[in-house]
Amino acid sequence: MPLESTFHDLYERVNELRSALVRIHAYYEDRPREIPRKRSATKAGEALLEPYPVGRLGDTLVELESTVEEAALAAHECFRLAAESGNLDRLRRALARCQQSISRLEDRVACDLCDYSRLHELRGSLRKHKGEWSGWTAELVPSLCSCVEPLRRVSKALVAGWQEIAERTGSSVSVRSRGIGRVQLVASREIDRGSAGGST
Numbered sequence: 001m002p003l004e005s006t007f008h009d010l011y012e013r014v015n016e017l018r019s020a021l022v023r024i025h026a027y028y029e030d031r032p033r034e035i036p037r038k039r040s041a042t043k044a045g046e047a048l049l050e051p052y053p054v055g056r057l058g059d060t061l062v063e064l065e066s067t068v069e070e071a072a073l074a075a076h077e078c079f080r081l082a083a084e085s086g087n088l089d090r091l092r093r094a095l096a097r098c099q100q101s102i103s104r105l106e107d108r109v110a111c112d113l114c115d116y117s118r119l120h121e122l123r124g125s126l127r128k129h130k131g132e133w134s135g136w137t138a139e140l141v142p143s144l145c146s147c148v149e150p151l152r153r154v155s156k157a158l159v160a161g162w163q164e165i166a167e168r169t170g171s172s173v174s175v176r177s178r179g180i181g182r183v184q185l186v187a188s189r190e191i192d193r194g195s196a197g198g199s200t
Contacts, residue, residue, distance in 0.1 A: 006164045007075070007082040007091075010098070010157040014075040017105075017150040018068045025061045027143045032132040051125035053118070057144075060112045067105045071154075074098035078161065088169055095161050102154055114145045 031054070074097040081091045112118055119141055126137045 003082045003086060003164055003168075004079070006157075006160050007078040010154070010161050011072075011075040011079045013150070013154045013157040014068070014072050014098070014102075017147065017154050018065075018072055020147040020150045021061070021065050021068055024143055024147060025065060027139070028058060028061055031136050053122040053125045057113075057122060060108065064105055064108055064113070067101050067108070071098050071101035071105065074101060088165060092165055095158070095165065099158055102151075102158065106151055106155075109147060109151060114148060119144070 074094050077094040078091060078098060081087055081094060123137060123140065126133055129137075
């Protein structure tokens with residue numbers, strides 16, 4: 001595949017992931033706004049508070065959206081460099097930044113967003129609450145985990161990007177499986193250079 005096409009595909013896959021996370025956050029924001037922590041909390045003057053796991057989920061989603069924005073910026077830089085200059089050294093550094101952002105995001109999804117114990121805790125904290133919360137809770141897990149497949153597609157696009165660079169430079173790369181079933185192709189020395197060199 002031509003260099004430009006490879007990195008255009010990466011940019012598109014990252015944008016699909018970003019859209020998936022935006023939809024998840026929109027679903028989260030559409031939750032019922034307040035519930036009593038205990039029965040006595042319905043008395044006048046007592047605050048109505050969400051369970052802690054619900055608030056923690058919101059914080060996680062904000063962090064994930066910030067991280068995917070970093071990945072999207074780096075992917076766009078990869079596409080621009082591939083289309084305009086073909087400067088492989090700068091392209092490697094941009095791809096390393098994208099890889100790092102996606103790796104952090106995948107770890108957060110695996111350990112926080114779609115982790116069984118976290119999901120069990122979240123659903124357990126809402127089990128006693130009926131009404132609007134029942135319908136929202138029933139669709140919660142499918143919504144949260146709807147980003148898993150877009151993440152896998154981004155991982156494949158990253159593999160293709162490293163392969164294209166390797167073919168043009170003779171770089172050695174290794175493949176390893178991590179996180180939520182991703183296959184990650186890593187040129188470790190290039191990621192190190194990307195971290196040290198920053199953007200140019």
